[in-house]
Amino acid sequence: MAIRNIREIGDEVLLKECRKIEKMTPHLEELIDDMFETMYEAGGVGLAAPQVGVLKRVVVIDVTGEDPLCLINPVIVESSGEQTGYEGCLSVPGKSGVVTRPAYVKCRALDRNMNETEIEGTELLARCIAHELDHLDGKLYVDKVEGELYDTVTDEEGDD
Secondary structure, three states: OOOOOOOOOOOHHHHHEEEEOOOOOHHHHHHHHHHHHHHHHHOOOOOEHHOOOOOOOEEEEEOOOOOEEEEEEEEEEEEOOOOEEEOOOOOOOEEEEEEEEOOOOEEEEOOOOOEEEEEEEEEHHHHHHHHHHHHHOOOOHHHEEEEEEEOOOOOOOOOO
């Protein structure tokens, strides 16, 4: 496993639509392992393949620290309600903004064993699924921000 470079806003790869995955390969297994390691190292809760420069329809998510998800060729098949809150992105470091997402989503995907699965999520998981699936279509959360982006970096030395 290896930590990969996270592509940042301005990188054209983040604006491209990803290709569907047809079969599990050793290269894809390595990509998934690397994505989990990269996400955890960066302190994120989700990561999509284009964020590490790979245009394939795969995302990894772990909002609880206990139940990591690998979603291959994911599609939201049902959503309802709304939640509005602050959102950030590993590809837009040091910034956050207010975004409205569904309060509930049902996602159909293939798991790491290429078996079909359905994941239902509310609150942070619903937000994360919607956010990561946007990446697969070349969309960034900054295009959905209501108002302005805010700096999330604080002065660590403090001003006494």
